[in-house]
Amino acid sequence: MTSPSQCQHLCCQIPGVRSRSRSGCRLASELVESRPLPEPDSEELAALVGSTSQRLLYGLLYRRRSNPPTMVELRLFAAQALGEDQSQTDRRVRELRRYFDVAAERIDGEHRYILRGWAKHPAADGAPISLRRRAEVLAPQRCAMCGKTPLEHHVTLVVDHRIPQSWGGSNDVDNLQPLCEDCNAGKRDYFHSFEAHAEEIRKAISYDEPQRRIGALLAAFKGEWVRGDLIGIVASAKEYQEDWQRRLRDLRFFGWKIEHQNRYNEGARVRAYYRATVVTELPENIPTAIRAEEARRRRARSASTLED
Structure with missing residues (x-):
């Protein structure tokens, strides 16, 4: 049997770890996946992790695999090297765990963060975005939501999926x-608040017609209020809908009852909310059915005018 002093496995180079194994050694396969981890400065990591801060934190964990850092050290690194509030460090570690196995283990009385390898169940984000496409998306050098720029406001820009890939969104530009x-x-925290409805949202996004996408979303919430921006995102899943509110109103042709309210106590912006109180089955061909209903209503109005 190989003695701990002779073993070259990573686990035997971490103080306090080898004593937990019957053989005095953890096999390397227990700590790292067979697939090699990306180098901190590699294109592979850049394509996978868009945030510069996350990549720098990954670099620290990567270099310290034989001497894993504590959370105190991680927070100090975040403050000194990244210029971030230390409260952000926990979130950065959680985000890295979407792709990598970052374990918190108690070693010699302290919790240390060990970069073991790839996550066993990595985030379902599909293929990574190519560097060329990433550069194309970031070319405006301005945040699409708040308008801040790296030059004027010293912010870091990342590539965001309008519709998350976990909801069926693609890497299309x-x-x-x-x-x-x-x-x-x-935005990520906001979308995570809908995890209970993720499967229904994914199904709604899969439909071809915007009216059916909106209807499926409202039906999934079973009479609960749904924020307008979420409806707009789902409505534009296949093609951008400049007037998604009109597509929403189209549902009333088929007997849907939809309520609307504005909320003024959610920050500086007024938020529009909608809910469906009556839901009916939609026809197979929605555009044709809408045109037929519009024609019927025009005839009814004409007949009413003639009677008057």
């Missing part, structure tokens, strides 16, 4: 936009 890290984090 029409589904990508530049966002600053703060707006990107806020």
Whole structure:
């Protein structure tokens, strides 16, 4: 049996780890995936992790695999090297865990963060965005939400999916936009609040007609209020809908009852909310059915005018 002092596995180079194994050694396969981790400055990592701050934090974890850092060290690094508030460090680690196995283990009385390898169940983000497309999306050098720029406001821009890939969004350029890290984090947190409806949203996005997408979304919320910007995102899943509110009103042709309210207590902006209180089955060919209903209503109005 190989003794701990002779073993060259990564696990035997981490203080306090080898004592937990029966053989005095953890096999390397228990700590890292067979696929090599990307180098901190590699194009592979840049294509996978858009945030510069996250890549720098990954670099620290990568270099310190034989001497894993504590959270205190990670926060100090975030403050000194990244210029970030230390409260952001936990979130950065969580975001890295979407792709990598970053374990918190108690070693010699301290919790240390070990970059073990690739996550066993990585985020379902599909293929990485090519560097050329990433450059194309970031070319405006302005956040699509708040308008801040790296030059004037010293923000870092990342490539954002308008419709998350976990909801069926693609890497097509029409589904990508530049966002600053703060707006990107806020948008991600907002979308995460709908995780309970993720499967229904994914199904709604798959439909071809915008009216059917909107209807499926409202139906999934079962009479709960739905924010207008989420409806707009789902309505524009296949093609941009400049007037998605009209597509929403189209549902009333088929007996849907939809309520609307504005909320003024959500920051500086007025938020529009909608909910469906009556839901009916939609016809197979929605555009044809709408035209037929519009023609019927025109005839009814004409007949009413003649009677008067």
